[in-house]
Amino acid sequence: MLSKKTKYALHALTYLGKHQEQGTVLIHDIAEEYGISHKFLENILLELRKAGYLGSKKGKGGGYYLIKDPKDIPLSRVIRLLDGPIAMLPCVSLNYYEPCAECKDESKCGINKVMIQVRDETLKILENKTLEDILKGE
């Protein structure tokens, strides 16, 4: 399951995607729309900005806005940013690899082998679905 953080991030991105023409959007408005804590959402938007998905404008009249084309924001990226690894085990993670304590030899581990396949197939899905797909469904 996705964390609330990631779920809220997706909601926020969706909202921003739907309001691209209006220039900037207030954290407040997004928080209100979905009933999310303002402060919690603030942290999430901050992360999304630092990761290069959003731009922001400070001060009166400021707010957030999308700076990437929705079709260039795959689910995989959003999930990795906020939830961490997509792989099911540390020992098959591309971005957050760690050896498993239980295995003496990874190359002889059947779980490892299967999980690499699962990871690759899962990635294919999550890299292909983008914010654009979400927006099309709204």
Add this chain to the structure above:
Amino acid sequence: MLSKKTKYALHALTYLGKHQEQGTVLIHDIAEEYGISHKFLENILLELRKAGYLGSKKGKGGGYYLIKDPKDIPLSRVIRLLDGPIAMLPCVSLNYYEPCAECKDESKCGINKVMIQVRDETLKILENKTLEDILKGE
């Protein structure tokens, strides 16, 4: 990421699959093989038995053994049993459905729509990979 519980369950099932001929296997032996806490593993094996994957024999000379054919133990089942939902959001879970608090109308939620697709494609993968596939890789 899978919980340790699920990871340990997969190790245990793999071990039991590899030692099917020996009749019963001690919790102790599995725990030792992978460096897992005996007591923690005990709870996991208990769940696997209750779910119909394992049989057990009490008393001296007892232990656990597989009662399902490895090809009839898909990853999806093991994960659901120990980790819960496979879906990324409660609102698209087949087995653990709950509405999302943020959505007024699920049928108009683009996230919901996309996540249903992700769920279906993910399930296809996890239902097709079984303990047999793991055992083949050992």
Add this chain to the structure above:
DNA sequence: ATAAAACCTATAAAAATTATAGGGTTTATA
């Protein structure tokens, strides 16, 4: 009888997630 081994339930410890708090900085505008 004894010892081995699974069974069962409760609880404790640790880690991760979720949420809040509070001041700092920037900026439009009156």
Add this chain to the structure above:
DNA sequence: TATAAACCCTATAATTTTTATAGGTTTTAT
């Protein structure tokens, strides 16, 4: 240029989930 609006940043608190332990119960081979 004072003010208020709004994002920025970091720390910490609260909650929930996960992980682990504990301790006795029951069954069974010998």
